[in-house]
Amino acid sequence: MNYIEHTGKYFVMLKQIFKKPQKWIIFKESLFREMEDIGINSIGITAFISFFVGGVVVIQMALNLENPFIPRYLIGYATRMSLVLEFSPTLMSIILAGKVGSYITSSIGTMRVTEQIDALEVMGVNSLNYLVLPKIIASVIFYPLLVTLGIFLGIYGGMVAGVLTDLISMPDYITGLRTDLDPFHFTYSMIKTVVFAFVIATIPAYHGYYVQGGSLEVGRAGTKAVVWTSVVIIVLNYFLTQMLLS
Amino acid sequence: MIEVKNIYKGFNGVEILKDVSAVFENGKTSLIIGQSGSGKTVFLKCLLGLFETEKGIISFDGRNYADLGIKVRRKLREEIGMVFQGSALYDSLTVEENVMFPIKMFKNRTQKEMLLRVNEVLERVNLENSNKKYPSELSGGMKKRVAIARAIVLNPKYLFCDEPNSGLDPQTSTLIDNLIHEITVENNITTIINSHDMNSVMEIGEKIILLKNGYKAWDGTKDEVFYTDNEAVTSFVYSSNLFKKVREVYTGNIKL
Numbered sequence: 170m171n172y173i174e175h176t177g178k179y180f181v182m183l184k185q186i187f188k189k190p191q192k193w194i195i196f197k198e199s200l201f202r203e204m205e206d207i208g209i210n211s212i213g214i215t216a217f218i219s220f221f222v223g224g225v226v227v228i229q230m231a232l233n234l235e236n237p238f239i240p241r242y243l244i245g246y247a248t249r250m251s252l253v254l255e256f257s258p259t260l261m262s263i264i265l266a267g268k269v270g271s272y273i274t275s276s277i278g279t280m281r282v283t284e285q286i287d288a289l290e291v292m293g294v295n296s297l298n299y300l301v302l303p304k305i306i307a308s309v310i311f312y313p314l315l316v317t318l319g320i321f322l323g324i325y326g327g328m329v330a331g332v333l334t335d336l337i338s339m340p341d342y343i344t345g346l347r348t349d350l351d352p353f354h355f356t357y358s359m360i361k362t363v364v365f366a367f368v369i370a371t372i373p374a375y376h377g378y379y380v381q382g383g384s385l386e387v388g389r390a391g392t393k394a395v396v397w398t399s400v401v402i403i404v405l406n407y408f409l410t411q412m413l414l415s
Numbered sequence: 416m417i418e419v420k421n422i423y424k425g426f427n428g429v430e431i432l433k434d435v436s437a438v439f440e441n442g443k444t445s446l447i448i449g450q451s452g453s454g455k456t457v458f459l460k461c462l463l464g465l466f467e468t469e470k471g472i473i474s475f476d477g478r479n480y481a482d483l484g485i486k487v488r489r490k491l492r493e494e495i496g497m498v499f500q501g502s503a504l505y506d507s508l509t510v511e512e513n514v515m516f517p518i519k520m521f522k523n524r525t526q527k528e529m530l531l532r533v534n535e536v537l538e539r540v541n542l543e544n545s546n547k548k549y550p551s552e553l554s555g556g557m558k559k560r561v562a563i564a565r566a567i568v569l570n571p572k573y574l575f576c577d578e579p580n581s582g583l584d585p586q587t588s589t590l591i592d593n594l595i596h597e598i599t600v601e602n603n604i605t606t607i608i609n610s611h612d613m614n615s616v617m618e619i620g621e622k623i624i625l626l627k628n629g630y631k632a633w634d635g636t637k638d639e640v641f642y643t644d645n646e647a648v649t650s651f652v653y654s655s656n657l658f659k660k661v662r663e664v665y666t667g668n669i670k671l
Contacts, residue, residue, distance in 0.1 A: 192520050202507075279506075288503040291463050291575075292517055293492030 179375050185297040186305070186371075199303035207269050207304060207370075208311030214268060215261060215315045216322050219252075222260075223323030224330030226251055231336035244337050245345020248327045250354070257319040258358045259406050262365035265312070266398040270373040273304060274394040277377030278387035286378070297378065305370040312366035313359050320358070357413045364409065365402050372398045416440055417462065417573060417605055422471030424454075424461055431457045432468075433629045441572075442603040444596050444619045446610055449626035450651060455609045456500075458626065459577055462607065463497060464488060475573065493521050496566030496604075498576040498595075502558040504550040504565070510537070511546040514564045521569065536564040540594060556587035560594070567598055574599065574606040580615060592618045613658055616640065625651060641666050 190196035230244040277300055280286050289296040324346065331337040376394035380386050417439040424432040431454045439445045447455050460466045462473060464480060473480045475491060483491060504513050514533045518524055524532070537543060540560040550558060559579055566574060576595060580588035596619040599606040608615065616623055616637055623640060625633040625647055632647035640652060641662050653659045 195519060283501055284499045284503040285505055287460075287465055288497065288499060288505075290465060291492060291495060291497045292520065293489035294520060295489075 178379070179371070182297060182301075182375055182378065183371065185295065186301045188295060188298050190298060190302065191295060195299070196303060199299070200306055203303045203307035204311055206272065207307045208315065211265060211268060211311075211315060212318070214264070215319050218264060219257065219261070219319035219322040220326035220329075222256060223248065223252060223326030223328075226256070226323070227327035227331040227342075228334065228336060231331060231334075241337050241341045242345035242348065244331065245327075245342040246348045247345070248342075249324060249346050252320050252323040252327075253354050253358050256323060257316045258361040258365065259402065261316055261319050262312070262362065262369060262402050263399050265315070266365075266369050266373075266402060267395050269308070269369055270395045270398045271391045273370065273373035274377040274380075274391040275387055277301075277374055278380040278390050279384075281378060281380050282383055282387060301371070301374040301378070304374060305367060308366040308370040309363055312369075313362050316358065316362045357409075360413065361406065361409050364405060368401050368405065369398055372401060416476055417607070418472070418474045419462070420472040420474075422458075422461060422468045422473065424457055424466055424468050431629050432461065435471075435626070435629075435631045437624055437631065437634065439605050439607055439622070441605050442600060443621045444599050444606045444608060445622040445624065446608045446616055446620040447624050447626060448610055448613075448616060448651065449632075450611065453626040454629040455611075455626055456577060459575055459607065459609050463495065463575060464492065493517075493569060494572045496569070496571035496574045498559065498562045498566050498574070498579050500577045500579075500581055502550070502562040504558060504561055506550055508549075509546065510542070510548050510550070510553070510561050513550070513561060514568050517565065517569050532568060533564075536568050537561075539567070539598070540564045555582050556584075556591065559583065559587075559591050563591070563594060563598070567602070570602060572604060574604045576606070576608040578609055578611070580610070580612055585614065588612065588614060589618060595619065613652060613655065616652075617661075627651070 226248050227244055230247050231241075234241075234244060277286075280300070286296045286300075289299060328339065328342050331342055332339050373391075373394035376390040376397070377387075380390040419435060419437045419439075422432055422435050423430065435454075435458060437445075447458060449455050457466060461468050468481075475494075478487075478491065480488070480491070504510075505516065508516065511530075511533055514536060515529050518529050518532060522529075533546070534543075537546065540563050542557060542560050542564065545553065545557065545561075550561070553561065563579075566576075574595070579595060580591050583591065592615050595606060595608065598604065608619075610616070620637040623633075623635060623637060624631055625645075627647045633643065633645045635643060640648060643649075653662065
């Protein structure tokens, strides 16, 4: 099957997903379950990575900006910019594509190979709508929160690292954080996050839903899903940046 | 009643089902038998609407499946119960939630009413004390019984079973076969079972259809199995010495 065929099949799948849920109460239950699996269970890894990456960014900046004519507060400024514009929305999404993407592909793929999806279809349930829509909504709602958390913890991690290693003073760091603050950068970050959240939920769902074979194929589909999700995120990141910031 | 007229189905240019016709009556347990690869599962999936046939007609009490719109098809599927070969229970749900799922999805019932119905069907399949267990905590036979409970919870008109006793010991197989047969008679359901187990044929087969290489090679009752000279039947059924002996005893060639 070629790429065009896969792309067409992907959009046909989206058409099936975006239908009115057959029973709202079941949809609500699934949504809360997915919020826990996809969102709440990702808080730990997001917090951990963001905190340490923030610290590393500050240390790298401080060690590379040794020129006395460059003010120290620029370390805080550069940290904020890199976390808000790139690290939190893009890098965090790629990390989540690995964690959540493989979960989505393996859970749906296992349901496919054990005939659980057939069981839903035989009953008259729109299986795509039932299985994937809650995942998309949960991702789109929860990822902006995760990215916001990542930004704050990254900045905090940077401050802790900078101050503890004596590379920058707290007032300089805070001055840098406040310099040339453009609220649109946060909007840009959130727009990217919502788009990436959609990609993270749908591409792995596609790979899981159409898997054929057994457990080996489910594993392969998981790997493929993570690779393709990351590729699509990187490409979309380029176009979104071009469209929104240039 | 389900009527199948001259259906064909193939994949990637290879024909799996060729000109298969059959009638399945209400209140009777019909068995589709045949070797592995004979097209039994494809046939069942065509009846279930999981595969579209290339030619032919499948009608449920006069309703031609191909002529129905998506919404009416979904409605029709609410009248169908299916027991999958691997049970296909939802791993993340308990036994109670698995059985309750179709009612929750398609009916407007209170929690109390749903629970009452769930307990009723679980009792019917002799699984009274397993409501809170997850599928991973159940034995193969118990999973099959939960799958049967889920399939009958909405009082279906049509019940399909794909090798319901595969992987089970003979005692549990007989139990599952009899359970399906009893439910069929009690509720006047049209039941179709895919099997290659001759014990099932002897236990509950009121109508038997033998598929061979995608064709319907033979149909008849379980008694007729012993008297037919059809080559497809004799080569499939009497490949086992046990059934050769059973036939001899049954047809009077040997006295015990």
